Amino acid sequence: MMSVLKMMKTIGLCLLMAIVSCNKEKEVTYDTLIKNGAVINLEDGSVSTAHILISNNRITKITKDIDANHLKANTVIDATNKFIIPGFWDNHTHFRGGDSLIDTNKNFLKLFMANGITTVRDAGGDLTSSVLKWRKAIENKELVGPRIFTSGPKIDGPKGTWAGSLEVETDEDIITALDSLQAIPSDFVKIYDSRISGENYLKVIQESEKRGLITSGHMPFTVELDATIDAGIDAVEHLYYIKKGCSSNEKEITQKLIDKEIGFWDAMPLLQSSYTDSTALKTFSKLKRNNVFVVPTLHIGRVLSYLDEVDHADDDYLKYMGLGIQQTYKGRIDRVKNASAKQVADRKALDQFFGELAFNLNKNGVALLAGSDSGAYNSYTYPGISLHKEMEAMVATGISPLDALKSSAYNGALFLKQDADYGSITEGKVADIVLLNSNPLENITNTQDIYMVLSNGNHHSKSDLDSLLTSAIVH
Numbered sequence: 001m002m003s004v005l006k007m008m009k010t011i012g013l014c015l016l017m018a019i020v021s022c023n024k025e026k027e028v029t030y031d032t033l034i035k036n037g038a039v040i041n042l043e044d045g046s047v048s049t050a051h052i053l054i055s056n057n058r059i060t061k062i063t064k065d066i067d068a069n070h071l072k073a074n075t076v077i078d079a080t081n082k083f084i085i086p087g088f089w090d091n092h093t094h095f096r097g098g099d100s101l102i103d104t105n106k107n108f109l110k111l112f113m114a115n116g117i118t119t120v121r122d123a124g125g126d127l128t129s130s131v132l133k134w135r136k137a138i139e140n141k142e143l144v145g146p147r148i149f150t151s152g153p154k155i156d157g158p159k160g161t162w163a164g165s166l167e168v169e170t171d172e173d174i175i176t177a178l179d180s181l182q183a184i185p186s187d188f189v190k191i192y193d194s195r196i197s198g199e200n201y202l203k204v205i206q207e208s209e210k211r212g213l214i215t216s217g218h219m220p221f222t223v224e225l226d227a228t229i230d231a232g233i234d235a236v237e238h239l240y241y242i243k244k245g246c247s248s249n250e251k252e253i254t255q256k257l258i259d260k261e262i263g264f265w266d267a268m269p270l271l272q273s274s275y276t277d278s279t280a281l282k283t284f285s286k287l288k289r290n291n292v293f294v295v296p297t298l299h300i301g302r303v304l305s306y307l308d309e310v311d312h313a314d315d316d317y318l319k320y321m322g323l324g325i326q327q328t329y330k331g332r333i334d335r336v337k338n339a340s341a342k343q344v345a346d347r348k349a350l351d352q353f354f355g356e357l358a359f360n361l362n363k364n365g366v367a368l369l370a371g372s373d374s375g376a377y378n379s380y381t382y383p384g385i386s387l388h389k390e391m392e393a394m395v396a397t398g399i400s401p402l403d404a405l406k407s408s409a410y411n412g413a414l415f416l417k418q419d420a421d422y423g424s425i426t427e428g429k430v431a432d433i434v435l436l437n438s439n440p441l442e443n444i445t446n447t448q449d450i451y452m453v454l455s456n457g458n459h460h461s462k463s464d465l466d467s468l469l470t471s472a473i474v475h
Contacts, residue, residue, distance in 0.1 A: 028072065031055045032459070035068040037079030037435065039425050042086070042410045045402040045441060052084070054431045057457040062427055075459065082451050083439050085405065086424055087118025087432035089412035090146075090387040092237060092295050092371025094378070096125030097328060098163065101376060104322045106134060108375070109145030110472040111320055111384035114465045116447070118432040118455040119147040119422065121371070121412065123216070123237065124154035124190040126164030132184070141456060144468065147432070149416055151216075152186040155204055157195030165192060168200050174207055182211070187416060188234070191217030198222040198258075205231040214416060216295070221257045221264055224250055229286055235293040235369065235415055239301075239354045240268075242287075242294060242361065246280035247271045269346065272353060284364035293367045293415045296358040298393035300373045300381040305351040307336040307379065308344055317382035322474035329379035359397040369415060370394065370407040388448050395444040404444055431457075 032054040039050050039062070051068050053061040090112065095105045105127055112120055122131055131150050137143035155177050156165040166177040181189060189208045191201060198220045208215045209232035216235035219228050225245025228236070236242060244250055244267075253270050256262045262270070287294065303310075312318070318326065336344065362368055372386035391404040409432075413423030421430050433454040438446040453460040460468070 030060060030071070030073040031057075031457075032075045032077065032431070032454070033068065033071050033073035034077045034079045034084065034433070034435070035071075037082050037084040038439075039084045040405075040441065042402070042406050042424055047083070047439075047441070052425065052431075052433070054454075057431050059425065059427050059429050059431050062425070077435070077452065077459070079435055079451075081437075083436040083446075084425055085434050085436065085440065086409035086422065087146075087434050087453065087455055088116050088387055088447070089119040089121070089370070089409045089422075090117050090372050090374070090383075091121045091369040091408070091412045091415070092123050092297060092373050093120045093383065094125045094373070094375030095122055095127045095131050096162070096164075097324065097376035098126060101322075101324050101328075102127060102130050104325050104474065105130070105376070107320065107322070107472050107474065108383040109134060109138075109143065110468045111317075111382070112146045113144055113453065113455065113460065114468040114472070115384035115388060116434040116450050116453050116465075117146050117384060117387055118434075118453065119149065119409070119412065121188075121416070122148055122150040123371070123373075124151045124162070124165075124192065125375070126153070126162070128152045128164070128184065138456065141458070144458070144460075146455070149187040149418075150184075151188050151190035152181050152184045154190045154192040155181075155196070155217075156192040157197060157200065159195055160192060161194035162192060168196065168204065171203065174200065174204055178204070178207055178211060178213070182213070188214035188216055190237075191215065193218035193220045196220060202227060202231045205233050208232070216293075219244070221267055222254060224254055225283065226286065229290050229292055233292060235295060236287075237295045237371075238297050239294070239357050242283070243271055243275070243353070243357060245283040246276070246357070247274040248276045248279045249274040250279075268350060272350070280360065281364065284361060284366055287361070287366045288364065291367070293369050293411065294361055295369045295371045296354065296361075296394070297371055297373045297390070298355060298358055298397070299386055299389040300378055301351050301354055302393060303380050304332060304336075304378075305347045307333060308339075312380045315380060315382075317385055320469075320472045320474060321382070325376050328376040331377065332379045355393070355397040358394065359399055362394075362399045362403055367411050367414070368394070368399075368403070368407040369411050370404065385448075388445075391444050391447060401441050401444040405440060405447075 030053045034052040050064045135148045138145045154165045158167050168174045214234050219241040370390045374381045374383040374386045394404040410423045413419040435451040437449045437451050440446040
């Protein structure tokens with residue numbers, strides 16, 4: 001009998017605590033309540049209906065069990081029949097082109113936000129001081145735009161291709177370059193391959209590792225991919241360098257490049273013809289084991305491979321680019337015009353090969369990063385929309401919509417070691433959120449069907465996003 005009474009008292013106490021807890025829940029007023037939304041878990045692809053409570057731009061609570069009518073918030077968003085995912089990340093963009101293009105580059109910020117891109121990774125340019133000003137203004141809510149993680153200037157060798165690059169030729173140069181990047185401070189080190197020696201390239205990675213800096217980059221073809229991974233590279237930009245590591249003759253071809261018997265483009269057919277599954281699988285395994293991310297940039301590859309066939313004169317996004325940006329497209333366009341029929345055909349074959357390579361990387365567990373490579377000089381690859389096109393290109397290779405979505409915010413946050421704050425719809429994380437009208441797991445093009453974007457404590461409705469696009473037109 002005593003046991004029954006004791007049990008009844010315990011139950012009564014639990015009920016009382018539940019009532020008190022419920023009353024306390026009613027007393028809290030949150031900044032924002034998103035109710036009845038279908039939250040997509042990017043880790044496993046599950047979808048569950050829940051309410052998201054936000055205060056101070058953080059996801060305070062996610063709950064399925066509480067009646068939303070008991071919750072108080074200054075702003076209530078009815079997300080019934082909407083799909084909720086983290087704000088998109090474009091993991092490879094560029095702000096560049098010199099002082100005359102500062103305003104046009106600044107205009108890109110609107111295009112990113114209008115496309116639900118709440119974070120961009122600026123992979124090197126010559127407008128670092130402007131980028132830092134924009135970043136601060138965005139943080140202070142004086143400017144609408146995505147969160148910007150930047151490398152600052154690229155590191156390259158003497159007389160490097162891109163303006164503003166930090167040129168390294170000696171050990172002292174490497175120390176000075178990394179000191180200057182840390183003083184910015186940059187969020188990662190971007191290495192370019194136009195003039196840097198293979199030896200200095202590896203030294204930059206090794207010295208960055210000692211300092212605890214994140215590295216990404218191209219790779220001089222005078223270096224083998226294994227050596228780059230062993231040095232400690234964190235991400236490989238583009239697939240040329242992965243392709244090189246999948247060749248059974250990489251060592252011999254590398255020596256020909258060191259001896260200057262062949263050049264970069266001469267090496268392409270040699271590498272492709274010597275691609276073997278066994279070598280590729282070893283490379284994929286090593287990339288995965290060493291947590292190296294790969295940025296496929298498939299969309300720009302396809303755009304550039306078909307410049308001879310596709311007329312971009314009526315592209316809708318041209319009106320946002322401005323004449324200055326469009327003039328920077330000329331170099332790549334002229335190269336296609338002056339290319340031989342064989343060179344054009346080879347480029348298209350390479351594009352097809354890269355699609356298959358991206359699929360196999362994903363299939364074998366290598367983490368991909370969705371990046372558009374948009375910006376000046378990269379013809380018809382438009383900031384904002386091109387990130388969606390990149391995810392579409394991934395899915396077209398056979399990659400699942402879920403993995404394409406993961407390659408944006410989820411993997412982007414992991415790569416930059418920002419996953420404690422970003423990358424998923426999780427309690428405690430920053431409330432960078434996109435609400436979609438339709439399910440992107442069913443069709444990846446649904447990432448463009450945006451209902452609302454939450455970023456930096458702001459709520460951007462569809463009409464707000466349309467207004468941003470309208471204001472971005474360059475007259």
